[in-house]
Amino acid sequence: MDKIMICIIGSGNWATTIARNVGRNVMNSQTLDEKVPMYVYEEIVDGRKLTEIINTTHINAKYMPNFELPPNIVAVDDIVATARDADIIIFAIPPTFVSSCCKTLLGKVKPTAHAVSLIKGFERGDDGQFVLISQIIMRQLKIPCSVLVGCNLPYELAHDHFAEGTVGCRDQKYYRVLHDIFKSPTFRVVVTEDADCVEICSTLRNIIAFAAGCSDGMELNENTKGGIIRRGFLEMLQFVDVFYPGCRMGTFFESCGISDLVTSCYANRNRKLAEAFVKTGKPLSELEHILIPGHEPLGPVTAELVHHMLKKKGLEDKFPLFTCVYRICTGDYPLHRLVETLIKAREDIFHPLHTFQL
Amino acid sequence: MDKIMICIIGSGNWATTIARNVGRNVMNSQTLDEKVPMYVYEEIVDGRKLTEIINTTHINAKYMPNFELPPNIVAVDDIVATARDADIIIFAIPPTFVSSCCKTLLGKVKPTAHAVSLIKGFERGDDGQFVLISQIIMRQLKIPCSVLVGCNLPYELAHDHFAEGTVGCRDQKYYRVLHDIFKSPTFRVVVTEDADCVEICSTLRNIIAFAAGCSDGMELNENTKGGIIRRGFLEMLQFVDVFYPGCRMGTFFESCGISDLVTSCYANRNRKLAEAFVKTGKPLSELEHILIPGHEPLGPVTAELVHHMLKKKGLEDKFPLFTCVYRICTGDYPLHRLVETLIKAREDIFHPLHTFQL
Structure with missing residues (x-):
């Protein structure tokens, strides 16, 4: 052979x-x-x-x-x-x-x-x-x-x-x-x-890492980051459930899910970019070239595309964290909306935990 | 009324x-x-x-x-x-x-x-x-x-x-x-x-925070901590599945689950205790009084009790991270066993994702 x-x-x-x-x-x-x-x-x-x-x-x-x-x-x-x-x-x-x-x-x-x-x-x-x-x-x-x-x-x-x-x-x-x-x-x-789920997880985490970087830029507490990771993980689950049906819950517990998400929220280019965005007030387009030369700012770009997909389906309200990151990047939302979003997020998101194919 | x-x-x-x-x-x-x-x-x-x-x-x-x-x-x-x-x-x-x-x-x-x-x-x-x-x-x-x-x-x-x-x-x-x-x-x-699950989550996370502190003490990388959180989360799920059957998957996605776990692995007394334990080589009994006066060292104590429960059921091998933390605390395992444990951990743990009552 x-x-x-x-x-x-x-x-x-x-x-x-x-x-x-x-x-x-x-x-x-x-x-x-x-x-x-x-x-x-x-x-x-x-x-x-x-x-x-x-x-x-x-x-x-x-x-x-x-x-x-x-x-x-x-x-x-x-x-x-x-x-x-x-x-x-x-x-x-x-x-x-x-x-x-x-x-x-x-x-x-x-x-x-x-x-x-x-x-x-x-x-x-x-x-x-x-x-x-x-x-x-x-x-x-x-x-x-x-x-x-x-x-x-x-x-x-x-x-x-x-x-x-x-x-x-x-x-x-x-x-x-x-x-x-x-x-x-x-x-x-x-x-x-579960190839689709593996690949999409590794993309979506950049939105959440960006939110974590905003929290760091505002010098918020550890619990805020914990809340961002929690909410972000749920929105990842829900996003996959809506747009890539048939994925398996277990995939989110592989390193491509929970580990990469957490790690990205503490050490990641998107986190760093967001932190500088908040601290300096400079536009993202300017900071990208300085902080992540040669790399796409995956957080903002992913947030934009995800937002486009959500809007088309009328689902923005069901993904308040993803929506908030997009609107912070565009300047439509002030930064303090991030914590407000965490506080007000509704828990009907738990739906995917019920419908996921295990 | x-x-x-x-x-x-x-x-x-x-x-x-x-x-x-x-x-x-x-x-x-x-x-x-x-x-x-x-x-x-x-x-x-x-x-x-x-x-x-x-x-x-x-x-x-x-x-x-x-x-x-x-x-x-x-x-x-x-x-x-x-x-x-x-x-x-x-x-x-x-x-x-x-x-x-x-x-x-x-x-x-x-x-x-x-x-x-x-x-x-x-x-x-x-x-x-x-x-x-x-x-x-x-x-x-x-x-x-x-x-x-x-x-x-x-x-x-x-x-x-x-x-x-x-x-x-x-x-x-x-x-x-x-x-x-x-x-x-x-x-x-x-x-x-899901009251039992809420309370047990908030206890088990201390074992994982202790492992995260050991990683920090050894100055290991972010991926190691990501691996500890991932593995720890799975063992939490499995532990609840074995000892408190009937709990709900969704509870692990409340703040008592994923948020408190992640936050504890970055900022928590047990994490700090473990970091000092590794860096100074001093016995836990000595460090406790200095670092967390008036508080029980919940990581080591929880690891000990959990180990006792696992041993009685012959389940030590199915919980390699919990077992490793216990044995590091007792001095039976050298520190490098922590990473070895992450590398070798078997994935049959996914069982609880299938049997959990959603």
């Missing part, structure tokens, strides 16, 4: 970090091919090609200079050549490059290949709904796409700190292998079939 | 804080008696009786000198006289005084009276099970006892900061009135019938 071949599309710090895990995990495997091609967008670093540096020194000199890659990670400057023979195609590129990469790869990958997205973010669909990154890959590349999400993973994994990740897997055949290629002694990976 | 009379047993900072809310809320009520007797253990403060100071200056000079009480709170130095005519008896005394107060009051209160415990803690029953404070009051006083729990309430309420509390109410007749007497414009009160 042919061994399963894995490739990685991307060479940023997240791609390089996960390549270290994958490269180590496939070594000496009976079922996985040892060679792991990694597509590297060719650049010249100190007068040498980046692919050449990686393949000779096993160091990604541009994006992760302090960590060595296993020698079985092979940098390739041609995306089609990278993916052509792969059974598992791992995408770890900025969200803005997803469509163009898929267009290049369409018809050039194995029809039986399975994609895995490690990409944070989403696109706005024509109907105003979220389009999850995995959905974009599936539509464009016409193969199934699973996801791996987790909190602050590049840094934690690179340093062998404890971290948890959740795989939302769209094909039962890959449950075991996706666990085995990503895990490490300090990186706990759990695989669930 | 006679108005409902409320009394308060206790005069510490928590009793005095809640007396401010109750006193304000009963004023001008059609159904609640305006006069609220408060039992004050008589002491001499600056040469005057404490009851006399409270009744003339409306200041509890001993336990809460910076906050005024409403004039309808009347200090009484006789516990029987305080409670004799009351329909609702609010207990806010240290746990060690509960039994003696109940003995004094037995047969002297209205047989239709309803107790409310604001007391944190528990006792160890003869069978090695928790005995919740509300159960002690019910058994000894032979009247139903509801509970009010919440995180860091005295300070937050006194300063009109945002806070949430959960009432676990044992008689439907009192749902409305218990909400109405405790709430304030910044204190959000939710009433549920």
Whole structure:
């Protein structure tokens, strides 16, 4: 039987970090091919090609200079050549490059290949709904796409700190292998079939982290943050129940749910952005570029898109925290509405706890 | 119809804080008696009786000198006289005084009276099970006892900061009135019938806060704390499922569940104690007296009692985090077992998500 071949599309710090895990995990495997091609967008670093540096020194000199890659990670400057023979195609590129990469790869990958997205973010669909990154890959590349999400993973994994990740897997055949290629002694990976829920959780938490940052900016107490996390968690449940019916309650208790939510509310770029937004009074557009250069301000953008979806269904009142964050970002609500929202929020939200498919 | 009379047993900072809310809320009520007797253990403060100071200056000079009480709170130095005519008896005394107060009051209160415990803690029953404070009051006083729990309430309420509390109410007749007497414009009160679950949640969280403090002491990362909260929440669910069957999932999403758990893991005496335990290497018995004078170290004590209950049922392996905290406190486990426990914890714990009565 042919061994399963894995490739990685991307060479940023997240791609390089996960390549270290994958490269180590496939070594000496009976079922996985040892060679792991990694597509590297060719650049010249100190007068040498980046692919050449990686393949000779096993160091990604541009994006992760302090960590060595296993020698079985092979940098390739041609995306089609990278993916052509792969059974598992791992995408770890900025969200803005997803469509163009898929267009290049369409018809050039194995029809039986399975994609895995490690990409944070989403696109706005024509109907105003979220389009999850995995959905974009599936539509464009016409193969199934699973996801791996987790909190602050590049840094934690690179340093062998404890971290948890959740795989939302769209094909039962890959449950075991996706666990085995990503895990490490300090990186706990759990695989669930609830892929939509995994991906949407990791998006929605940014709205709540933004609210937590507003609370920090106003120097409110710990109980306010506790209230934001509680309310936010409930609105996440309810949102998934309304827009992605059929998801499972248990998924919210994986790291993609409760852990990433809590962690984001204490240490996250969106939290930091919101804190500065409140403390400085400067517009978000100005702060983004200073505080999170090169990153989308996922909190405000997610809040806007979520609000659009809620408004279309006349559900703004049922999601007072999500609505409040959106209106604070637009300047329609003064900041003190945040605590008022927590106080006045009605508890009929408990409905999803009854209807969730367990 | 006679108005409902409320009394308060206790005069510490928590009793005095809640007396401010109750006193304000009963004023001008059609159904609640305006006069609220408060039992004050008589002491001499600056040469005057404490009851006399409270009744003339409306200041509890001993336990809460910076906050005024409403004039309808009347200090009484006789516990029987305080409670004799009351329909609702609010207990806010240290746990060690509960039994003696109940003995004094037995047969002297209205047989239709309803107790409310604001007391944190528990006792160890003869069978090695928790005995919740509300159960002690019910058994000894032979009247139903509801509970009010919440995180860091005295300070937050006194300063009109945002806070949430959960009432676990044992008689439907009192749902409305218990909400109405405790709430304030910044204190959000939710009433549920799931009294055991409310009280046990507020106890178990101390074990998890202790684990979070160990993580802080070892200067581990945010993801470790996120993992502790996630795992701890699941073990709370499972513990309630095993030992207090019939509780409702929704209760864990009240403030007594997720909010108090998260808040305790970031700001709580047990967290602080554990952090110092790790950083100094000193025995818990020594640190308790310095760091939390006058308070029981609820994390270690709860872990011990929980461990006893689990061991009796052969369930230690199913609760690896609770077990790990106990064994770290006793010195049986080295600290690094905490992260190992998170990594290795098995996910069959999801069972309670399936069996919980929703």
